[in-house]
Amino acid sequence: MKPILAFVAIAATMAFLASCGDSEESLAGPVQPVAGPGERVAFSSVQSTIQQKCLRCHTGYADSTNLAAAAAAAQATIEGGSMPQGDQLSQGQKANLLAWLEQAQASAPPAAPQPITNSVGRVEFSSVAPIVEAKCIICHGGYSDSAKLSASASAAQAAIEASYMPYPGPNQLTPVERITLITWLKQEQGL
Numbered sequence: 001m002k003p004i005l006a007f008v009a010i011a012a013t014m015a016f017l018a019s020c021g022d023s024e025e026s027l028a029g030p031v032q033p034v035a036g037p038g039e040r041v042a043f044s045s046v047q048s049t050i051q052q053k054c055l056r057c058h059t060g061y062a063d064s065t066n067l068a069a070a071a072a073a074a075q076a077t078i079e080g081g082s083m084p085q086g087d088q089l090s091q092g093q094k095a096n097l098l099a100w101l102e103q104a105q106a107s108a109p110p111a112a113p114q115p116i117t118n119s120v121g122r123v124e125f126s127s128v129a130p131i132v133e134a135k136c137i138i139c140h141g142g143y144s145d146s147a148k149l150s151a152s153a154s155a156a157q158a159a160i161e162a163s164y165m166p167y168p169g170p171n172q173l174t175p176v177e178r179i180t181l182i183t184w185l186k187q188e189q190g191l
Helices: 002-019 024-028 043-053 064-069 071-079 091-107 125-135 146-151 153-161 175-188
Strands: none
Touching (some): 064 071, 071 091
C-alpha cells in the first residue's frame, strides 16, 4: 500500500510543478485559439490582450476605432518585435492581434491623397510645373510660368475643384496632382 501512496504523492507533486512551469498560459495568460486563414477576428477577442499588454503605454487605443486608425503602425511594431515592451505576446495572442490589425487596415477607408510638399509643408511651383505642362498647357499655353498662373489662382482653383478642368479625356488629374495643384493655388491666394 505504501508504494502506491508514494507513487500517487509523487505524481501529484509532478503535476503541480508542471502546472507552475513556463507554459504559454503561465507567461501570457490564457491560450487563445488562433484564427484560421480568412477567418474574421472580432475586436472582443483581442481586447483583453490589448488591455493587458498595450494600454499601460498606449492609453488612447482602448477602443477599436482609435486602434484601427493606427493599425499599420501597430502591426509593424508587433511584427518587428519592438512592441509590447517587456511583456511579450503569446503566439496565439500575436497571431490573433495581427489578424485583427490586418482586417482593420483592409476595412479602413483609403487615406486622403496628400500634396507634394517641401520639407516645411509648402507646395513649390517646381512640383506644380510638370502637372501644368502635362495637363493644362494644351489649352492654356500662357500659364507655363508661376506669375501668370498665380494671377488666375482663384479661377483656376474653382475650375479644378468643380472638376470643370481639365476637360474629360486623357489629361485628367490624378488625386495627388489635383491636391498638389489646388494646394499651390490656395497658397498663392494666401489661403
